[in-house]
Amino acid sequence: MSTAPKAATISLTETLALLDRDFAAFANGVADARYAFWLGSGISFSRFPGLKQIVVKALEFLRTRVGSVPDTCPFHAGLVRAFGIANLSAGERASIDLSAPVEDWPVVDLLRDRLSGQYAAFLNIDIDGEPLDLMVWEAVDVAATYADSTVLPDAEHYAIAALVREGLVTELPSANWDGLIEKAMGELTGEPNGLKVCVRSEDLQAPDQKATLIKFHGCAIRASEDEATYRPYLVGAQRQIDGWETNPRTQGLAQYLISVAITKPTLMLGFSAQDANIRKVFGLAAATQNWAWPGELPAYVMAEDSIGEAQTALLGNVYRDQFAGDDRAAIKSSAHLQAFAKPLLPALLLWALAAKLRRLARLGSFGLSEEMATWVDDGIQSFRNRIAATDDGDHLGFVLSLVSGLSRSKRIFLSGKSEIGATRYEPLTPIPLNQMNQDLESETNGLPEGALIIAALAQGAEAGNWSLESPQAPDTTNGTVEVTKGTRTDRVFVLGRPEAELALFDSEAVLEEDEDVILIHAGPIHERLPRSPSRAPGRTARSPGPRRLSMASLIAMGGTPGELMDRLKLEASL
Structure with missing residues (x-):
């Protein structure tokens, strides 16, 4: 007997393991936009009625329109056709009281199961004297149900x-x-x-x-x-499905x-x-x-139990x-x-984002040794898995948190904008994985160095040097991530451009006196005139305020991953 998790209950971590292992070629194909x-309908199952609910609703529509002489009523004839499609026995039909709501019928569960499996035949029922699409347009009430703006x-x-x-x-x-x-x-x-x-x-x-x-x-x-x-384009009945392609x-x-x-x-x-x-x-x-x-790669992949x-x-x-x-x-x-789609789609998004970060790390002008590249890949994988582990089964909350967190991090990285509540999603890169090598902008926009910063922070957490968390409460003073070592928690801002730091100070997301802030620049650090003329530019061993360091400078010194980490810990006072 298989011990694989069920499709509806599989966790994001378990889904990522499937994508890393048995479906790696598929995941890479998604990252390549192939x-x-x-x-x-399963992707909207939690938002709109499922087929079993539709069946009961449509049956109730027919039942309430049966006239006082059922044998001559076209709506009663429609119900009889539905009973035939469901293959009800004579005894099962006899148990039905047309004066009672469908939900109270003894055979309601049987009708749900059988008619939902043959919904096209059920919706194909036509009523004499009524529009041919009555079952779709009125019985299901497509417009009121599926166009609900709320x-x-x-x-x-x-x-x-x-x-x-x-x-x-x-x-x-x-x-x-x-x-x-x-x-x-x-x-x-x-x-x-x-x-x-x-x-x-x-x-x-x-x-x-x-x-x-x-x-x-x-x-x-x-x-x-x-x-x-x-209205003529709404398809649901068998006659519409059978002749659709012609x-x-x-x-x-x-x-x-x-x-x-x-x-x-x-x-x-x-x-x-x-x-x-x-x-x-x-x-x-x-x-x-x-x-x-x-x-x-697999030509057909079906997300099913x-x-x-x-x-x-x-x-x-x-x-x-x-x-x-x-x-x-x-x-x-x-x-x-x-x-199913609810765990699979967020997992695919995470998988692709990590794949893009690994590719970005190889697009920088600094170059990576084989040892360093492996170390970066492992760090990014660790960072991805830590994010996945925060999913507690609330997939909607997880996805919204992921897209808002990534978008805010990207805005901080590029422009120092630390606003809360912005809904626009800022992609890591707007192009698929297999086109990134031709993206010349990636060589100069700081994202390659940014990928190394993420890897280094995750590797430090893996080694037990610190713990790494996403900011919890929404606040404009939050950093990209939070690093906790001992009793001290630092707000870390990952910055791609010098002007991003200026914007953080101008908006007062970061203050001159903040000693719990680490500003990690992807590129070289440009000296900034302080707000207070009593302080010298930059940070000295005695000056309070944010710690500033440049990943580009740390990489330029060469050496092993361990030596890079030692320099980062020294510069960041971690």
Whole structure:
């Protein structure tokens, strides 16, 4: 029996271990922006009704409209069709009292389970004399439910938005009706146009943005704002799914998704893969240009607790002859990443950020010996793992803390802005890992030295020289991190430019008399005129106030990692 953690309860630390080990090629592919993220309803499960809730809601919609003579009522006929789809026995049907709410029916749990597994057939029920999409538009009440502006994004949506800002995701096909990805992206970018949202084929011709979100089952928000235009694009019933890729209205989207499936490997998140149109897209893509197995990286990764029948059918459809042979079990295993989106997406963000820091450390003009490079890599890995260990299961709180902490650290690094509450996410670098070697700015913006500062602080914590914590209470005087040694806690500000220090003093985030402050500059230190003319510039052995040191100067002295640490501890009085 497997002892692997369940996909819903796996911790961030355990998820990172999967990415480091069995799925390292996949994680590196995400960091290189190679994967398309296919999004299903599971990523919004905690925000909107799930299929089982939708089933009860739609059944109640039908029940309350049954007339006084049920045998001649089209709504009663709709209920009878639902009972048939659920394969209720005569005895189970006889137990139903139509005068009682659906929730009180003895067979309500059975109906939830069976109809949620066949939701497309259930939503395909048509009522004589009513619009053909009655079950989707009115029974489910898509517009009122999924366009609710009071519903806030969850951890998955913010993590995806951050990955987009980091330049790591450019294609987001989604079966979801809601607008939480767009809302999260708007919050993190501070602008409405961070995504190119495509609901109709015509939308593909709009200007490109950081990423393209293909809402191939429609959009509740646009349908609520412009019913005449966007209501026909809401897909849920079997008739809509079966004819989706040949419908003139959506053919352009279908061709685009086929191209995505051909050119980018797939990560499926919150997806049951039971919709025939999705499997059809992947089948058509594989018929044109299939992905080989085994390959450089897994072409299909499914974030699931187990590989079910629908996922098995999809894998068989795309791998074909290989799936029919002796490799079937290995193909399933290579595609099965046992972590749902809520832990997986923050873990992918952390993994990619650490990978970028390791790459940045190699882009500096100083060069790294093999020994120093290994030491830096280990330090950054330790720093990443320490962050992951702070996750207590509140993934939303963790993601919001991560993106706000990173953004604030980046603003301090570049400009000395220490404000609290800024919502715009500042990416570590806005480009994927495989493009960073061509980024000439990284050689001079201080980020390579900044990566070494992070590694050194983490290595000091690993060696027991000090403890390392993120600032807890939001305060403009907080540093990038806090270093505690013995009974003393220092606020450490990591600075990429000389003017960043000036800004910290100008805003009084740091004061001349602060003795609990360490200012670590990535580059050379420029002497600063003090606010008080009675003090000499810089720090002397006797002068109170912040300690200042330059990582560039420490690196220039050469030597081993141990010698670098000795110099850092001496300069920082640690």
